[in-house]
Amino acid sequence: MATLNQTISDAQGHASLVRRNKNQDILIAGLGMLILVIAISTLLAMFLDLFITGLPRLQDPDFYMSFPSRKAEQAGILSAWVGTILVMIVTAAISIPLGVAAGVYLEEYAGSNWMTDLIEINVTNLAGVPSIVYGLLALGLFIYAFGMSETVLVAGLVLSLLILPVIIVSTREAIRSIPEAYKEAAIGLGADQWQTTYAYILPAARPGIITGAIVGLSRAIGETAPIITIGALTYIAFLPNAPISGDFPFINFDWITSPFTVMPIQMFSWVSRPQAEFQINAAAAGVVLMVLTLMMNAIAIYIRYKVRHKD
Amino acid sequence: MNKALTAASVTLMSGILAAPFAMAAETVQVDGSSTVFPITEAVAEEFQKEMKGDIRVTVGVSGTGGGFKKFCNGETAATGASRPIKKEEAELCKQNGIEFIELPVSMDALTVVIHPDNDWATTMTVEELKKVWEPEAQGKITNWNQIRSSFPDKPLRLYGAGTDSGTYDYFTAAIVGKEHSSRGDFTASEDDNVLVQGVANDPSAMGFFGLAYYEENKDKLDAVAISWKGKEAVLPSVETAGNGSYQPLSRPIFMYASKNKMQSEPHSMKFMEYYLNEDKSADLVEEVGYVPMSSESYQAALRTLRELEVGTAFTGSEIGVNVVELLSRDKHY
Numbered sequence: 001m002a003t004l005n006q007t008i009s010d011a012q013g014h015a016s017l018v019r020r021n022k023n024q025d026i027l028i029a030g031l032g033m034l035i036l037v038i039a040i041s042t043l044l045a046m047f048l049d050l051f052i053t054g055l056p057r058l059q060d061p062d063f064y065m066s067f068p069s070r071k072a073e074q075a076g077i078l079s080a081w082v083g084t085i086l087v088m089i090v091t092a093a094i095s096i097p098l099g100v101a102a103g104v105y106l107e108e109y110a111g112s113n114w115m116t117d118l119i120e121i122n123v124t125n126l127a128g129v130p131s132i133v134y135g136l137l138a139l140g141l142f143i144y145a146f147g148m149s150e151t152v153l154v155a156g157l158v159l160s161l162l163i164l165p166v167i168i169v170s171t172r173e174a175i176r177s178i179p180e181a182y183k184e185a186a187i188g189l190g191a192d193q194w195q196t197t198y199a200y201i202l203p204a205a206r207p208g209i210i211t212g213a214i215v216g217l218s219r220a221i222g223e224t225a226p227i228i229t230i231g232a233l234t235y236i237a238f239l240p241n242a243p244i245s246g247d248f249p250f251i252n253f254d255w256i257t258s259p260f261t262v263m264p265i266q267m268f269s270w271v272s273r274p275q276a277e278f279q280i281n282a283a284a285a286g287v288v289l290m291v292l293t294l295m296m297n298a299i300a301i302y303i304r305y306k307v308r309h310k311d
Numbered sequence: 312m313n314k315a316l317t318a319a320s321v322t323l324m325s326g327i328l329a330a331p332f333a334m335a336a337e338t339v340q341v342d343g344s345s346t347v348f349p350i351t352e353a354v355a356e357e358f359q360k361e362m363k364g365d366i367r368v369t370v371g372v373s374g375t376g377g378g379f380k381k382f383c384n385g386e387t388a389a390t391g392a393s394r395p396i397k398k399e400e401a402e403l404c405k406q407n408g409i410e411f412i413e414l415p416v417s418m419d420a421l422t423v424v425i426h427p428d429n430d431w432a433t434t435m436t437v438e439e440l441k442k443v444w445e446p447e448a449q450g451k452i453t454n455w456n457q458i459r460s461s462f463p464d465k466p467l468r469l470y471g472a473g474t475d476s477g478t479y480d481y482f483t484a485a486i487v488g489k490e491h492s493s494r495g496d497f498t499a500s501e502d503d504n505v506l507v508q509g510v511a512n513d514p515s516a517m518g519f520f521g522l523a524y525y526e527e528n529k530d531k532l533d534a535v536a537i538s539w540k541g542k543e544a545v546l547p548s549v550e551t552a553g554n555g556s557y558q559p560l561s562r563p564i565f566m567y568a569s570k571n572k573m574q575s576e577p578h579s580m581k582f583m584e585y586y587l588n589e590d591k592s593a594d595l596v597e598e599v600g601y602v603p604m605s606s607e608s609y610q611a612a613l614r615t616l617r618e619l620e621v622g623t624a625f626t627g628s629e630i631g632v633n634v635v636e637l638l639s640r641d642k643h644y
Binding site (some may be wrong): 032150233259275 | 338342345350351352353355356359364367369370371373381386404500502503504521523524526527528595598599600623
């Protein structure tokens with residue numbers, strides 16, 4: 001009898017414990033939801049505000065195809081968006097291969113000794129260094145020491161430095177999340193380390209790596225400080241030479257050494273103008289910048305989707 | 312196939328590596344102060360239109376100090392400055408063999424502004440402003456009635472240009488009497504639109520910034536007429552700043568041109584001549600909210616440029632300078 005009572009009260013105890021934990025779950029879920037709603041609605045409110053303010057210019061096709069001007073209603077973002085896209089191409093071309101290679105090396109090849117530890121600590125800390133510091137580094141190194149001029153290439157290099165830590169860390173996390181059994185199976189079949197990395201680990205880690213790269217590039221696209229530091233222009237009314245031309249050798253890389261400006265700089269320049277019409281331009285430029293970022297994310301999601309469905 | 316690819320990529324690579332050291336021809340490179348930027352942008356726009364794409368102009372905004380650094384490094388043909396060149400900067404130019412030509416390009420009037428509801432402080436003397444802004448006022452002068460006993464008992468809230476700006480330097484030199492010296496307890500911002508918002512929303516506020524920001528916000532702000540050395544109070548406007556009667560807060564802003572580049576790059580010389588051509592640029596200056604100089608000033612500046620007269624006319628910070636007189640001085644380099 002006593003044991004029965006004991007069992008019943010135990011069961012009741014458990015039931016109340018379960019109920020309490022369930023309530024806690026609901027509470028946490030509700031709290032999470034609330035925070036999410038606040039975050040998203042802040043973003044939406046900002047975006048909507050920019051959109052409504054900038055609408056008159058956003059509807060105007062000339063806005064996308066004109067150079068900056070002293071007349072707000074004629075000023076456009078052509079040099080800025082072209083510059084931003086070119087800089088992002090260079091940044092991606094440099095930072096993704098380097099970052100992924102470094103991540104793979106640190107995770108798969110590097111021995112565990114003090115050197116590796118030192119590199120690890122440095123990489124993690126570099127991710128938190130303010131971007132202006134990278135700008136100063138690039139100014140001293142690329143421009144003053146190497147004698148390069150203020151070009152798309154230098155901007156791509158400095159933004160690459162800025163986002164390398166992000167890509168390295170996310171590559172390592174992605175690789176670490178792959179079950180050890182994959183690797184063991186590959187090695188068991190006689191694959192050497194490179195074959196294992198290339199044929200098994202990289203494909204399995206691809207979604208994580210792509211996410212990391214996009215997070216990095218999304219940060220880079222909005223950066224102003226390091227690009228201003230290396231001397232990006234504010235007013236430029238011509239485009240870099242087109243990469244494809246009718247004459248031999250048909251492809252050229254002149255654009256990489258061209259002077260440039262980028263969207264955030266153009267926006268900043270307009271925000272600080274006294275005339276209210278320039279504020280409309282600035283808002284419209286803000287919307288375009290956000291859409292560019294969202295497009296980059298969309299491309300990443302598409303690639304990830306493709307990769308998953310191929311397997 | 313493989314060989315062709317390798318050859319192609321080697322060509323590409325060498326192109327990439329060699330190219331950063333080359334620069335596109337016929338480009339005028341200008342940098343400098345954000346205060347001068349709107350004028351330079353407008354002039355560059357019209358100049359390029361008139362040259363039909365034969366000459367290109369690029370304009371950066373590294374600030375007055377940052378602009379001089381590049382200029383004295385030989386990177387730019389000209390640089391905008393909201394204050395005269397400093398001794399250290401001139402020294403740096405000298406070390407690198409860059410000879411500079413000092414050219415006033417427009418006038419700016421620093422405007423003291425109040426809320427439209429403020430009907431008591433529509434005129435003030437420089438001494439009264441000094442009482443408010445000097446370092447000793449910090450924490451002490453906090454009520455309008457401390458400035459003049461007839462002013463009402465209302466808290467005084469202050470807004471002003473950021474302490475890194477040429478605007479702040481000139482304001483303190485003109486009002487407090489010592490450059491870069493003021494009380495610290497005011498709302499400072501490098502973005503003048505923030506200051507406009509601050510004063511427009513606060514009936515007991517006082518602030519200062521460039522004339523253009525007042526002209527664009529006349530419906531939200533009132534300007535204070537300023538009396539200097541016992542003279543009649545003068546309201547800031549395009550007219551009073553242009554003819555020099557609004558003192559001590561009107562000042563010239565400058566372009567510094569490199570003699571070396573003016574000689575070696577005919578297209579840069581052409582651009583600067585266009586900049587100082589009254590028929591071309593006076594309207595542009597006014598359009599972007601600044602004050603054009605007098606005709607004599609334009610002519611004197613153009614002569615200084617053409618005769619490649621190097622050096623600065625300043626020996627320290629000066630207030631209430633006359634542009635024509637400034638250009639006729641003996642310059643030192």
